[in-house]
Each structure stands twice: as structure tokens, then as C-alpha cells.
Amino acid sequence: MSDRNNLKSTLLRLDGASYKAYKDIKGNYQFPDFTLIIDHVQGDPFASPSKLRVKLPQSVAKFPHQLYQSCSREVALRDYLTRQFYRAATQISFRRGTGKSGLIAITRCGQEVLERTSVFIDDNYVEVRFVVGLPARGRSILGRQATEILCEDIPEIVEKALLYQSLNSKEIQQQVETIEDADWLRSQLVAKRLVAFVANGAILPRRSGVDSRPLEEEAIPFQSPASLKVKFDCPNRGLIEGMGIPEGITLIVGGGYHGKSTLLRAIELGVYNHIPDDGREFVVTNPAAMKIRAEDGRSIAGVNISPFINHLPQERSTTNFSTANASGSTSQAANIIEALEAGANLLLIDEDTAATNFMIRDRRMQLLISKEQEPITPFIDKVRQLYSDRGVSTILVMGGSGDYFDVADTVIAMENFQPKDVTERAKAIAQQYNTERTPEGGTNFGKITPRIPSPNSINPSRGKRAVKLKVRDVDEVAFGTEDIDLAAVEQIVETGQLRAIALAIVYAKEKYIDNKRTISEILDEIMNDISEKGLDIITDFPQGDLALFRRFELAAALNRLRTLKVR
Ligand code: ADP
Ligand code: MG
Secondary structure, three states: OEEHHHHHHHHHHHOOOEHHHHHHHOEEEEOOOOEEEEEEOOOOOOOOOEEEEEEEEHHHHOOOHHHHOOHHHHHHHHHHHHHHHHHHHHHHOOOOOOOOOOOEEOOOOOOEEOOEOOEEEOOOEEEEEEEEOOOEEOOEEOHHHHHHHHHHHHHHHHHHHOOHHHOOHHHHHHHHHHHHHHHHHHHHOHHHOEEEEEEOOOOOOEEEOOEEEEOOOOOOOOOOOHHHEEEEEEOOOEEEEEEEEEOOEEEEEEOOOOOHHHHHHHHHHOOOEEOOOOOOOOEEEOOOEEEEOOOOOOOEEEEOOOOOEOOOHHHOOOOOEEEOOOOHHHHHHHHHHHHHHHOOOEEEEEHHHOOHHHHOOOHHHHHHOOHHHOOEOOHHHOHHHHHHHHOOEEEEEOOOOHHHHHOOOEEEEEEOOEEEEOHHHHHHHHHHOOOOOOOOOOOOOOOOOOOOEOHHHOOOOEOOEOOOEEEEOOOEEEEOOEEEEOOOOOOOOOHHHHHHHHHHHHHHHHHOOOOOOOHHHHHHHHHHHHHHHOHHHHOOOOOOOOEOOOHHHHHHHHHOOOOOOEO
16 A cells, blocks of 8 residues: 555655546555545546545544444434544644645534534544545646645644544533433433423523524523423433423424524424534434424325315315425324324424415304315314324424313413413313314324335436436435425435435435335335445445435425326
């Protein structure tokens, strides 16, 4: 194997040469403490940067085994090291020429701790995957600058970010213990018949709509009402108390601006773990929770929305409903049915983003517009059956209609950002003031019809490229010549998840979308492959910028592919 000096002399030799000559440096180099692997060299200074790896033996890195001994701890440590590498690389790297020249970068992590392909660790090695913008002036190689980056800066980053002795051992310990406790808490919910837990002291509000770090000064810590208080004895931190949200139907009510949506948002993201100072690190939710909202304009492919929508104008089928441009209510119906098809067992709905005519239909409207003239069976008439027929719970923010008091098991009022249990009072009011509505939901929820996607309707190619994917933030991915709009899929939190989802659809098309398997079977296969073999299974090439997603978001992306056809 070549060593650092070979790399140095090659780079100096290439100084001034045309950029393409950088291809010569692809390969492995033995540095004093680690191996540097150059997997992919960019074609020009503006192209996506070159892909590199560092493989550092544990004899040098020296991470104690206990820091990665459980699955939870391992994910937490890998996440932690990614953040450290990010920080060190940001401090050290600077622009050294044209385009991306001088960049040293790794996945940027948000508040969530996810399984990522940026860092791996086992008893033998720490492996880190990152990118470098190989430097040039115009299109001529800057060889000296390249040696500085590869032979000096990278060893410095490794020393700062990847050696146990250079890191804050207390902070690492806190990270792995927090994540392990959060995973443990989530695993305890079912036994206590809870769908979510919000710890006392949690800080739920965020700094702004575009900054998901915790609100600092004026934040009021969460405090459970006595009647909903539950306790857990966590493996690391010991006793923890907070509010348990029971299975069934839960309403979150309260005046405007009193913290209802903030609570629901924290619950939505409680399917993921959070870093220790996030404020929501002990807000945990059933992992099969799906945020549901209206999303007019989305496409729908052959969904049986008949539990909610029937006899549309022009006799359009609702048992096999397709459209390129859904309405608010049909999109919300499809979002629910698709979530159930993927296996969701907790629905989260906020009135702020729901279609009113899908949520409620009061007595007066029932009298004015007869059932024959109204295709929609409102959610209020199905929410009970969702739980009794299918075991699917719902948490609903609803400040605008008391009709839901009749169907709720638990009613939580947010008052000045604090929850109160008002279930009894809401039930008493419901007794005293009958809504006089006619129930419209029938005797059962209705059927979820499995769908079989057609492989020919899923085409990731564009021009000469067999696979062309491009992720734009967490909202959109270009899949071949199609754009998949995921702005309304609120539980995608990092671009790495979306990148992995797009690759997983390609992988699914190659392996499992065969005109026989249903969507739910395809999701099972993919998630199973990933949990057995890791995220690398969906790529041909070691890629450092992927993050683990849930089956629900994968299904959501497939369902929003406008060319999708199903049977
Ligand atoms: P609602 O849905 O009830 O209208 P929101 O949840 O949107 O209210 O919250 C309104 C505002 O109050 C937001 O700016 C939010 O960040 C802030 N907020 C929410 N919870 C808290 C809290 N616990 N402490 C301080 N501010 C909060
Ligand atoms: Mg709100």
C-alpha cells in the first residue's frame, strides 16, 4: 500500500496539471495512525466533492467497549463522532481556490440522533466517511494545497474528533446513556398501554420556525397533570416522571397560542431520539406514529378511500381512487389509508393542517346538505372504529370543535403552555349539551385494500443515466425526471433520510417490486434487509451521507411519485 509520502509526492507532481489528473490519487494510503481511502475523485472543482474514508484502528482510537456495546449506544456514539468530526472540519477547512476547493465536510446532524452511514465503529476500527473539495485554480490542480488538506488537515481532524482521549468523556457517556434510556422508554410504552410519554421538565418549543434548537429564555418546562402522571425506572438515569398519553383517542384542546401544536410536534418527533440538550430527549412516541395532514395537489394512485369518501361526482370510484390533483379532504383520506397500509398504529392530526370538512360535519350542516350530497364521512365518525376495529389510536389537536368530546377517551387542555386533564369536564359538557349529530360512520371502519405497485411505473433514469437522484433539502427529491414533493411529510428530519429513501426505492424496484408483492410486503423486505445488513445494502458504493428512515416515510415517497401505478 502507498503511504502518506507517496500521496504527497504524487500531489506535488500533479501541481499545475489539468484537474482530471487527480484521478491518479484514487486508492488507499497508510498514514502513521490510520488508513486514508480515496474512493471517488470529482471530475472538476464544481462537481460534487470527492469521497474519502478514514479507517482508524481501535488500538489508536481506544473507545471503551461499553460506549458501543448495545445497539442504542452504538448509534449514539456514531452520531456523536459525526458531530465532532463536523465541528473539527468546519474549524479547519477553508476555501482554497475555485468552486469547492478546500472543503472538508461530513453530514450535518440536526437535533435528532439517527443511524447514519457517516461513522461506523466496532472492536477493530472506527470508519469515517466524508468529502473533500480537491483544490484547483480554474481547472489546474493546486498540488501543494492538496497536500496540506489531505496530509495535514485530515490527520489533525482525526486527532481532534476521533481519538477517545481528545474527547469529552462525560459528554460521550451522557449521549450514549440518554439515547439508551430514550430507546428503553419507547419500548416500555406498549406494556403500559401508552402511545406517548412527555417527561416533566421537557422543553418543547423551538427557537424559531427554521431553527429547531430549544427555545432558551422564556420556555416553560413541561409538567404533567397529576391524573396522567406515570413513572419509569430507566436503565441509566433511574426514575423519570411525566405525562403518559394512553391508547385510544386523545384530544388536545385549549386557546390559540397556548402550546397545542408545539406539544403535538414534539410527539411527532418522539419517534426519533434527540441529543441530550435538545429538551425533548425524553419525549418518546410509539414508533409507528404517523403525522396526518391535508395535502391538496398531491397525486394518489389507486387507493381505497371508501372508508371516508363515497359517491363522488361523475361516479368516480373511491375504492380505487386515483388523481393527479387531490382535494384537501381526499388527500387527507389517502394519507390516512396509506399510513394504515404501511402499518401505522397512531395517527397525529393538528387542526392547523387538517381539512375542516374532513374533520367535522355538525348537525346544522347535516340538515342542510343531505348525506347523499356529501361524499365525505368525517373523521369524527371513524376515529372510534379505527381504534376498536384496528387498534389504531389518534392524538388530535382540536381547539375549534367540541363535537369530538363524545368520542374522546382523554382530553388534555393546554393552558399557558401547561397541560391540564379536562376529560371529566369535557364528558360532563358532552352529556349536558348533546350535539344531536347523526352518526355517519356505519358499523365498521372499512377495508384497507392492499396495493401492488407496477415496476414499470417507477423509473429513476434520466437521459443517459440509469439512476439519477437529487435531494433538495428535506422537502423534495428529483427521482429520474420526476420531482417527488415531500413537504407535507413532516417526520422526515434530515436530507440524509430522503437520500436513503430515494435509493431504497431504486433498490426496491431492482429486488422486490415485481408485480406480485404488495406495498406492505415490499416495505417489510426493505426494512428487514436494512436492519440485518445496514444502510449500505441500498448502495453499490460506500456512501457517507445516508440516514435511516422509517417504513412510513419510504411509503410516503413512493405514494407521492406521480407516475406510480398500482393494481
Ligand atoms: P397553539 O397551537 O395552541 O396555537 P403553538 O403551539 O403554536 O400554539 O404555540 C404558540 C407559541 O408559543 C409558539 O411560538 C411556541 O413556540 C410558543 N410556545 C409553545 N410552548 C411553549 C412553552 N412551553 N414555553 C414557551 N413558549 C412556548
Ligand atoms: Mg396550533
